[in-house]
Amino acid sequence: MRLGAIEAGGTKFVCAVGNEHGHVEEKASFPTTNPEETLQLVLSFFQDKRIKALGIGAFGPVDVKADSPTYGTIGNTPKLQWKDYALLAVLKEKLGVPVKLDTDVNAAALGEYMHGAAxxxxxxxxxxxxxxxxxxxxxxxxxxxxxxxxxxxxxxxxxxxxxxxxxxxxxxxxxxxxxxxxxxxxxxxxxxxxxxxxxxxxxxxxxxxxxxxxxxxxxxxxxxxxxxxxxxxxxxxxxxxxxxxxxxxxxxxxxxxxxxxxxxxxxxxxxxxxxxxxxxxxx
CATH class of the missing domain: 3.30.420.40 (ATPase, nucleotide binding domain)
Structure with missing residues (x-):
């Protein structure tokens, strides 16, 4: 199963395609500038990748409550251009696939728990x-x-x-x-x-x-x-x-x-x- 992954950091966005076993097939990174420029590069990367779903580990503060109306929205970040940006909603709409989001460090913890040192x-x-x-x-x-x-x-x-x-x-x-x-x-x-x-x-x-x-x-x-x-x-x-x-x-x-x-x-x-x-x- 082809899956998409984004590590959305304050300095760079790392995008990847891999599978449900944690194998990374392809990866690229882009500078974190403003949302429009950054997401244009992200969407170009995933174009024609035929992913079935997307996971995001995002810099915060970010709403991580799946039942919240603002789930996946960046909060009171010092990166002012990203404040109140609906990251998950935009990507879900543009890519047309299910999306799940957590913090970048929670995502890293999950990766190490499932396939790494833990x-x-x-x-x-x-x-x-x-x-x-x-x-x-x-x-x-x-x-x-x-x-x-x-x-x-x-x-x-x-x-x-x-x-x-x-x-x-x-x-x-x-x-x-x-x-x-x-x-x-x-x-x-x-x-x-x-x-x-x-x-x-x-x-x-x-x-x-x-x-x-x-x-x-x-x-x-x-x-x-x-x-x-x-x-x-x-x-x-x-x-x-x-x-x-x-x-x-x-x-x-x-x-x-x-x-x-x-x-x-x-x-x-x-x-x-x-x-x-x-x-x-x-x-």
């Missing part, structure tokens, strides 16, 4: 650390949703004692994303993260912040596996540093499973594979 786990959490920070969780085979979707990148955390940086988040200043996402690293240290790989203090501080978030996720959701992806997590050894810091914070209060933290098993395809699984559900 495929043998009963529950999992996927966390991305890059331009922003977000996380999605799978419990009982379903992505976690409430009246909206979780925003786990904006936890309030304790400051590192040596950190004088005020924080980057325009809403909360020194929340997790404001202190530990890629732009915060660059603003604090004066270089992009990949140019700081040899500076131990940078990554000890980063692990300090990420481990606090992981501790909170663990205490609240108790997932069997946590996958950490995104550009910042490509720093070699950072997963182990976060694991060590997490163990120090936990103080054995909650025993942690072996190999609790993992890199994505699907590499950069977690979101696309998850979107294929959403398409499978839509069909």
């Amino acid at each position: 495929k043998h786990a009963g529950s999992c959490l996927y966390m991305t650390v890059g331009t922003g920070i977000g996380a999605g969780a799978i419990v009982n085979g379903e992505t976690v949703q409430g009246y909206s979707h979780p925003e786990m990148g904006h936890l309030l955390i304790r400051r590192h004692p040596n950190d004088a940086y005020p924080g980057k988040c325009p809403y909360h200043s020194d929340c997790l994303e404001g202190l530990a996402a890629g732009p915060a690293i660059e603003a604090r240290w004066g270089e992009q993260a990949q140019k700081l790989y040899q500076q131990e203090e940078v990554w000890r501080m980063e692990a300090h912040y990420l481990a606090q978030a992981i501790m909170t996720y663990t205490l609240v959701l108790s997932p069997e596996k946590i996958i950490m992806g995104g550009g910042v997590m490509k720093k070699e050894g950072l997963h182990n540093m976060v694991q060590q810091e997490l163990e120090n914070l936990m103080q054995h209060y909650v025993p942690l499973p072996d190999n609790y933290l993992a890199a994505p098993g699907l590499a950069d395809n977690a979101g696309i594979v998850g979107a294929l699984m959403l398409a499978k559900d839509a069909h």
